Amino acid sequence: MITTETLDVTTIEPRLKHPTIFQHFDALKPGESFVIHNDHDPKPLYYQLLGERGAIFKWEYMEQGPTSWLVKITLNSSGATDDAETVGAIAAKDYRKAEVFKKLGIDFCCGGEKSLKEASVEAGISEEKLKEELEQANTVTTSASQDYNNWKIDFLADFISNTHHQYIRESSTVITGLASKVAQHHGAQHPELWSVNKKVEALMGDLLDHISKEDQVLFPAIKDLVNGKKEQDSSVETIIKAMHEDHDHTGEDLRELRTLTDDYKLPPEACNSYTYLFEKLKEFENDTFKHIHLENNILFPKAIHLETQS
Ligand SMILES: [Fe+2]
Ligand SMILES: [Fe+2]
Secondary structure (H helix, E strand, O other): OOOOEEEEHHHOOHHHHHHHHHHHHHOOOOOOEEEEEEOOOOHHHHHHHHHHHOOOEEEEEEEEOOOOEEEEEEEOOOOOOOOOOOHHHHHHHOHHHHHHHHHOOOOOOOOOOOOHHHHHHHHOOOHHHHHHHHHHHOOOOOOHHHOHHHOOHHHHHHHHHHHHHHHHHHHHHHHHHHHHHHHHHHOOOOOHHHHHHHHHHHHHHHHHHHHHHHHHHHHHHHHHHHOOOOOOOOOHHHHHHHHHHHHHHHHHHHHHHHHHOOOOOOOOOOOHHHHHHHHHHHHHHHHHHHHHHHHHHHHHHHHHHHHHHO
């Protein structure tokens, strides 16, 4: 009988935690698993394994807090990338495939840690059909400017800051103003617009705080790592863990906005501002998904990998 060993990470000395887990991982034969037990969400380890070993394993939560986390880690049966490759990893390698996920309404950024099988259920299509669509994406011509996975990470951090962060700063004022105006004009007939207004205010406030932390703390720390400087008092991995929590929260807010607006469905009497608000919110969602994808699936795992090497 094959038994799955449980590694209690809470009893391991901090500096030995990751090396010990990697030793266990490297000892796995194809198809074998081990379980890690921890007293907090070991999500950073997921990204570290992804960065250092590639998408050759399956990550399954068996228990998720509040005081105990159990995660089963299984080496793919072929020992190589196969169906267990996550949506986030597929999108990171090839943005043309991210476009397929986007088209099918599959969350590849905040909820990227899922298999193709799970994603096909989310999209309401068969796994075969999803694979077919992904295959077709291979025929789409791509440009070097979309090859984010091969960019240097300090350049990627600058790119995110100068495009996506700047976009949030510019559009947040416009969208917040519109949401307030539309709620005041149409809130009587469509009371959900008051909730949309409140949600938009909270989302924009949280995101502005979030990008400030990235621009002022995380991205400079990543650049220091690239330049061979390591701050003694800050761990990039710890900051990234907090950023992941923010991203999950943003994903939830965007999903709630879709629910509140019935997927941004406009009533027949919608005026220009009402229409413009929904168009801007859809554009904002689109930009935010790409932004979080670049961080969660490419920048963060590579930064953690670099930190553990230095
Ligand atoms: Fe960001
Ligand atoms: Fe972020």
